[in-house]
Amino acid sequence: QKEVEQNSGPLSVPEGAIASLNCTYSDRVSQSFFWYRQYSGKSPELIMSIYSNGDKEDGRFTAQLNKASQYVSLLIRDSQPSDSATYLCAVNFGNEKLTFGTGTRLTIIP
Amino acid sequence: GAVVSQHPSRVICKSGTSVKIECRSLDFQATTMFWYRQFPKKSLMLMATSNEGSKATYEQGVEKDKFLINHASLTLSTLTVTSAHPEDSSFYICSASGRATYEQYFGPGTRLTVT
Numbered sequence: 001q002k003e004v005e006q007n008s009g010p011l012s013v014p015e016g017a018i019a020s021l022n023c024t025y026s027d028r029v030s031q032s033f034f035w036y037r038q039y040s041g042k043s044p045e046l047i048m049s050i051y052s053n054g055d056k057e058d059g060r061f062t063a064q065l066n067k068a069s070q071y072v073s074l075l076i077r078d079s080q081p082s083d084s085a086t087y088l089c090a091v092n093f094g095n096e097k098l099t100f101g102t103g104t105r106l107t108i109i110p
Numbered sequence: 111g112a113v114v115s116q117h118p119s120r121v122i123c124k125s126g127t128s129v130k131i132e133c134r135s136l137d138f139q140a141t142t143m144f145w146y147r148q149f150p151k152k153s154l155m156l157m158a159t160s161n162e163g164s165k166a167t168y169e170q171g172v173e174k175d176k177f178l179i180n181h182a183s184l185t186l187s188t189l190t191v192t193s194a195h196p197e198d199s200s201f202y203i204c205s206a207s208g209r210a211t212y213e214q215y216f217g218p219g220t221r222l223t224v225t
Contacts, residue, residue: 032211032212032213034213034214036216042218042219043203043216043217043218043219044154044203044216045216046213046214046215046216049211049213051211088154090214092212096142096159096207096212097144097156097159098212098214100153100154101153102153103153
């Protein structure tokens with residue numbers, strides 16, 4: 001059973017601080033990793049994809065991948081209240097489907 | 111970025127009727143489309159995967175005769191909930207993937223309420 005695990009939270013972070021979201025996965029051969037943001041009552045929105053070890057930065061977002069330790073993380077710098085949402089980690093385990101974690105609920109406190 | 115539309119955004123129907131939901135990729139060709147459902151405060155649950163021109167592959171426990179999926183073209187997939195019952199009330203979301211990177215782009219979702 002291929003799994004993706006996230007801490008469900010809630011994770012509370014003061015406005016302007018760095019929010020750190022973590023995700024672990026069960027299969028070493030995984031190649032594609034994604035972070036989605038889902039606001040309450042809305043559908044998920046792709047915010048980052050990462051395929052190789054190391055960091056990938058896009059604006060205030062940085063995805064970090066460590067395949068040896070089987071984890072992927074998302075850092076949000078200068079957190080804003082509009083970043084308050086549920087963040088879903090998704091992994092492709094070699095077929096066309098994505099396996100999603102249960103999501104981490106993030107709250108940015110003004 | 112890739113845009114996926116879904117219609118209708120909200121539908122209320124009576125028990126026993128059928129409802130069709132459309133999912134369209136607007137600016138790319140979607141070789142694969144996915145249908146999910148999500149209950150309040152719960153995780154996404156994949157219902158089925160569909161490839162253009164072939165039969166959908168349903169996840170375990172999903173009734174293929176109740177949830178009819180058609181993927182007639184590279185830009186359109188439809189989900190028909192047949193003989194809907196109140197327990198089918200949920201948020202149905204489609205996604206589309208057109209690239210080897212396996213990125214999925216989600217439609218805005220359809221909120222189905224069966225009375």
